[in-house]
Structure formats: structure tokens, C-alpha cells
Amino acid sequence: MIFFQLFYTFFLIGMFTVGGGMAMISLIQHQVVVQHQWISMNGFTDIIAISQMSPGPIGVNSATYIGYSVIHNLGYAKPLCILGSFTATFAVVLPSFLIVLWIAILFTKFKKNIWFKSILSGLRPAVIGLIGAAAVILMNPENFIEWKSWVLFGLAFISAKWIKANPILIIILGGIAGILIYS
Amino acid sequence: MYWKIFTSFAKIGAFTIGGGYAMIPLIEREVVTKNHWIDSDEFLDMLAVAQSAPGLLAVNISIFAGYKIKGVKGSIIATIGSVLPSFIFILLVAAFFTNFRDNKIVASAFKGIRPVIVALIVVPMINMAIRSKLTWFTASIAIAALILISFLGVSPIWVLLATALGAVSITWYKGYKQSKKNIK
Secondary structure, eight states, rough: HHHHHHHHHHHHHHHTOSSHHHHHHHHHHIIIIIIIISSOOOHHHHHHHHHSSSBSHHHHHHHHHHEEEEEEHTOOOHHHHHHHHHHHHHHHHHHHHHHHHHHHHHHHHHTTOHHHHHHHHHHHHHHHHHHHHHHHHHHHHHOSSSSHHHHOOOOHHHHTTSSSOOHHHHHHHHHHHHHHHHH | OHHHHHHHHHHHHOOOOOHHHHHHHHHHHHIIIIIIISOHHHHHHHHHHHHHSOOOOEEEEEEEEHEEEEEEEEHHHHHHHHHHHHHHHHHHHHHHHHHTTSSHHHHHHHHHHHHHHHHHHHHHHHHHHHHTTTTTTHHHHHHHHHHHHHOOOOOOHHHHHHHHHHHHHHHHHHHHHHHHHHHH
């Protein structure tokens, strides 16, 4: 049953997201695109773009969107797509809800826990690798169709890294460039 | 009271674009400055926990702050409040965009957007690497994780579990050595 699979997948994603929305993208990519092949690499990149431009945390946005698309791609009607959205969003938030609530209740005990601290500092480099892997996987011929794509990548990199332009502005400019080049 | 919690967190959810870190000042204003639900020291502690617990920063802060304000019920309401606006917004976009994806102009816009998105993932990764002052050892963990996931197709979950296990055993070993020294 697809809804159970969706729930289980996003529950896992929510539980193993350390290091924020970008790290979550790596998990979603592996589960949804590589393993289940519910969504194409192209479609996935588009969903990240839309999630980043929309209000709210990127992880919640992409879960909502992917929940919808997975059911839609299987050919179900709209109300079921909305149920898919709800399932994925609920499942992705549930683990952090349980864990954070538990921490909130035991707060003072937790702050001093040396194991907790060591796991966190140990995970940090792995998270950097996770996000890097998400980017490497997306550098495929579907997303980079020709040399001009690499020019756009370079320009976006410079504007985000050194000019520190707003990411939404960068995405919009990328869209305008796409329209000018390809239509 | 519950309604006030809901609207405060809905406002936070609706007006943040660009992810969790952009949300922090907004949350601080609603929870600390305006409503005095939590004092600023507590807010900083909360931030540290929210950052380190699994899940998304903004959602985690909402869960924690909601609990501080009004217990488990407050936590549920704050979480729903912070997620609901983006949920509705994305639902509308998803319903709308699936019909427009085949539009020629939209399709060419996305051809330009896709490489840009990859750059927007690479840059925070580099910033994170610089901020965490990688040593040779931690850098090799990062590179190993990258290779395992992207080229060998290993699930990120296994990579995280293995690293956590490694971190715990190193801490245990250090503690063990320390206690031996103390006995001598």
C-alpha cells in the first residue's frame, strides 16, 4: 500500500535528518529518487527549486510536494494526492516531534549528556559529506544539459558564495536566463 | 491562549522564505520580545537543542517553544501552526504546477534553474565545512561519506549510523584511558 510506504519512508527521513533541510535533501534523494524511483531526477530538482522559493522550511515544503507528486505520478485523483501530501508531511515531522518533546521534558538532564554531545560533533563532518553527495548526484546530464548549464552553475555559485545574493533572487535570475536561452 | 500560540507560529511559518536559519529572528520576536513566553537565555538554550535534535530547525523550535508555553498541547498547536501555512501554499503550487510543467516557457525556465539549484546546495555545504574547521581526520570522514553515498549508492542512513557509532566508541575509549590514568 503506497500510503504506508510513503509514511514509513518519510518517517525514516525525518528521524535521520541531522543538520537541517539541506541534509534532508540527501536523504529524500536517496529514498525517493534512487531507491523507490517515485520521482525522476529532473522532477526532484524542480521540487527543490520550488520548495526553496516557497515560504516555510525547505524540508517540510519538499515533503509536502513530493507526497503530492508521488501519488499524482501513480495516476490517482487529486483528493488522494492531497492525502499523500498530508501523509509525507505528517510522517516527516512526527519523529522530531517525539524526540524534541522528550528532550524538552528532560531538558536539564540532556544538556550535560556527554554521549549526546559526542554523537553530535561526530556527525557534523558526515553531514557535510551528505550534502556534498546530494549535489554530486544532481550534477547529471539531466540537469546539466550542455556547457551553458555549467556557466549558470558558476554564476550562481559566485553570487551565493561571494556576493551573498538572496537565493530566491538567484533562482529567479536562473529562470529568466533559462527562458532567454531555451525558448 | 491556544489561538494566540497558533497564530504566532503560523505567522512564523508563513513569512519565512529560505529555510530554518532565516526563521530564528522571527521566532525570537514572536516568542521572546512580543509575547514574553520565554526569556532570552532560555531561547538560546532551546536553539542549541533544536539545532542538534533530528529534524528541521524551525519545526524543532516550534515544538520546544510550544511545550515551554503550554505543555504538550501547546507543542502540538505550535507545530501545526508553523507547518500549516507552507503545507497549504505548496499544495496549491503542486496542484497548479503539475498542469504547467509541460508549458514551453516554464520548461525552459527550469532548464536554467536546475544548475542554479545545485550551486545553491554546494555553497551552504562549503560554508558549513569552513565553519566547522575541518581537520584531516574530519575532512576524510566528510569525503568518505560523499563517495559512499554518491558513487557507491550507500544510503545516507547507514553512513550516519556508522559515524555515530564511531563517535561513541572514540568517546568511550577516551573515557576508558582517562579512568586508567586516574587509577595510576
